[in-house]
Amino acid sequence: MNTSYLSKSALGAGVGLFIYAGLTYMLTNNGFRFDIGWFLLSISPYQWALIGIALAVSLSVLGAALGIFATGVSILGGGVKAPRIRTKNLISIIMCEAVAIYGLIMGIVISGSITSFMTTKPEELALKYRAGYKLFGAGLTVGLCNLFCGVCVGLVGSGAALADAQNSSLFVRILIIEIFASAIGLFGLIVSILQSNGANLSD
Amino acid sequence: MKDDLFFNLDHGYAEGLCRGFKSGILKPADYHNLVQCETLEDLRLHLQSTDYGNFLANDASPLTVNVIDDRLREKLVQEFQHLRNISYEPLSTFLDYITYAYMIDNIVLLITGTLHQRAVGDLLPRCHPLGSFEQLGAITIADTPAQLYNAVLVDTPLANYFIDCISEHDLDELNVEIIRSTLHKAYLEDFHKFCKQLGGVTAEVMCEILAFEADRRAFMITINSFDTGLTQDERFKLYPRCGSLNPDGLQELRRTDNYEAVKDVAARYPIYRALFEGAGTSTGEKTIEDKFFEREVELNRNAFLRQFHFGIFYAYLKLKEQESRNIIWIAECIAQKHRARIDNYIPIFH
Numbered sequence A: 001m002n003t004s005y006l007s008k009s010a011l012g013a014g015v016g017l018f019i020y021a022g023l024t025y026m027l028t029n030n031g032f033r034f035d036i037g038w039f040l041l042s043i044s045p046y047q048w049a050l051i052g053i054a055l056a057v058s059l060s061v062l063g064a065a066l067g068i069f070a071t072g073v074s075i076l077g078g079g080v081k082a083p084r085i086r087t088k089n090l091i092s093i094i095m096c097e098a099v100a101i102y103g104l105i106m107g108i109v110i111s112g113s114i115t116s117f118m119t120t121k122p123e124e125l126a127l128k129y130r131a132g133y134k135l136f137g138a139g140l141t142v143g144l145c146n147l148f149c150g151v152c153v154g155l156v157g158s159g160a161a162l163a164d165a166q167n168s169s170l171f172v173r174i175l176i177i178e179i180f181a182s183a184i185g186l187f188g189l190i191v192s193i194l195q196s197n198g199a200n201l202s203d
Numbered sequence B: 001m002k003d004d005l006f007f008n009l010d011h012g013y014a015e016g017l018c019r020g021f022k023s024g025i026l027k028p029a030d031y032h033n034l035v036q037c038e039t040l041e042d043l044r045l046h047l048q049s050t051d052y053g054n055f056l057a058n059d060a061s062p063l064t065v066n067v068i069d070d071r072l073r074e075k076l077v078q079e080f081q082h083l084r085n086i087s088y089e090p091l092s093t094f095l096d097y098i099t100y101a102y103m104i105d106n107i108v109l110l111i112t113g114t115l116h117q118r119a120v121g122d123l124l125p126r127c128h129p130l131g132s133f134e135q136l137g138a139i140t141i142a143d144t145p146a147q148l149y150n151a152v153l154v155d156t157p158l159a160n161y162f163i164d165c166i167s168e169h170d171l172d173e174l175n176v177e178i179i180r181s182t183l184h185k186a187y188l189e190d191f192h193k194f195c196k197q198l199g200g201v202t203a204e205v206m207c208e209i210l211a212f213e214a215d216r217r218a219f220m221i222t223i224n225s226f227d228t229g230l231t232q233d234e235r236f237k238l239y240p241r242c243g244s245l246n247p248d249g250l251q252e253l254r255r256t257d258n259y260e261a262v263k264d265v266a267a268r269y270p271i272y273r274a275l276f277e278g279a280g281t282s283t284g285e286k287t288i289e290d291k292f293f294e295r296e297v298e299l300n301r302n303a304f305l306r307q308f309h310f311g312i313f314y315a316y317l318k319l320k321e322q323e324s325r326n327i328i329w330i331a332e333c334i335a336q337k338h339r340a341r342i343d344n345y346i347p348i349f350h
Helices: A002-027 A036-042 A045-081 A090-112 A122-166 A170-196 B002-022 B028-035 B040-048 B065-086 B091-115 B120-126 B134-141 B145-151 B159-165 B173-198 B200-224 B232-238 B248-255 B259-266 B270-278 B288-303 B311-335
Strands: none
Touching: A045 A090, A045 A122, A045 B002, A090 A122, A090 A170, A122 A170, A122 B002, B002 B065, B002 B091, B002 B200, B002 B311, B028 B040, B028 B311, B040 B065, B040 B311, B065 B091, B065 B311, B091 B120, B091 B134, B091 B173, B091 B311, B120 B134, B134 B145, B145 B159, B159 B173, B173 B200, B173 B232, B200 B232, B200 B248, B200 B259, B200 B288, B200 B311, B232 B248, B248 B259, B259 B270, B270 B288, B288 B311
16 A cells, blocks of 8 residues: 555656656757657667667566466475376476577577677668667567566466366366467567568678 | 466465365265264274375274364364465465464353363363464453453454453353454454455455355354343444445344344345255254355355465365364264264365
8 A cells, every 4th residue: 555655656756757857848948959869879779789688588587487486386385285296297397498598599699690880871870770779679579578478388387287286187288278378489589580680780 | 467476476385285285175975985984993994095194093992073073173283384384474464364263262262161160271272273372371360351351362463352342341151252252253354354455366255255254143143142131232233344244234133033034134135045045943954054154165165266365275274174074073973873964064075
């Protein structure tokens, strides 16, 4: 109750500050200073590409971690009274781990595209910026997709472990649901590879 | 969503373990075997092949029903205390709340025993282990509720529940029962508020179960008070307010003075109408208490259909207690060789 009040008031204060700053700029005839184009151009394409790598790996690992702890703990708990589930249910953990591996792969693929450039011609610089944005997009795509995929596989795997402990014929059926869940991580990987294709930072 | 994502962080192991315990609850096939036992020795043999295992192995050959009762309770207490030991907040507070009900029963047991001039040493072993607290033995020194509160209970978690029942009357038979009902009312309302504040699936599951408990208490207090000296206003003060009967049903219940009138009040709520219609007061039919037990078992069984909430811990404890009552019922029928109503236990799983 108290924390939501605090966060709501912080949000309100932030929005208020933003509106105040915007109105100040606008009403003092300084609106041209709020220049998004300048801001984007002043960020180097290397920055975009490297943040893309960071997002790819870190968000994937976050998803895999959430999944693994959700499943692993249920396997432990259910395995006390039903020891037969212990080995079979490690499949769920492997599927969560695969999500982290997708992030690792994309991190390596994206970082393979990062080379230095010397040109200052605007038409070539535009291509470099495009490459930076593509690599950022690729990293964000695979990161977020794997985050949700990992969480999904983990929660389903937790249910699978507990259901298997009660009735062993349920495990294979719930595994099919997990396979569908892990497919969405694969979609993220595919789209991300397509995005990072042709992103050429070299001269 | 925070429920689903982060529940397993602190409580996943306890949930898995609790579901494992629940899978050890006796099935219809086990009950079928138990009902066909001829002696208590047969009963012990059949219980060995269930989750109970060799829990009666150390007891000497002429088994009595009291011994079986003690061992069943010991096993249940052991499992619950293990869950309490491995739990984190807020599950620990939730499990503590469940034990307060047993503390209230223990306090009333000790006060009643003292009124009948029994020694503390005889009474303490009969207290329920889940409801033990440090000052339990000191209850017997008090003569009035005010003394009881100031000397003993002010440091226990039950202190808040005593505000309503501190009065200058001495502790005598009728007053002790009123104290029990008042404490239990305050406890149920507090527990209901705590579960609501936990929010999420826990609130949904637990508030339904606790609302049913409140309504059940209101009905049973009314029915049981018809021939005693309890006035309608006194009775009204004992009804817990956290159920679905609040406020109209409780006002109507206050004005009833026989079983038929209570049945009419229940007829306005579909679930309770069905329960009262299935029950009767003659010997062949189920009593309304049996129907209430059945409804409680149904609600507790449904708690296991959802994941990531605390309701399963409460439901598991109640189902295990019902199972103990069933086994004792069967054991009594066998021991007294009166097998006509041996099938009148409440089945838990179908």
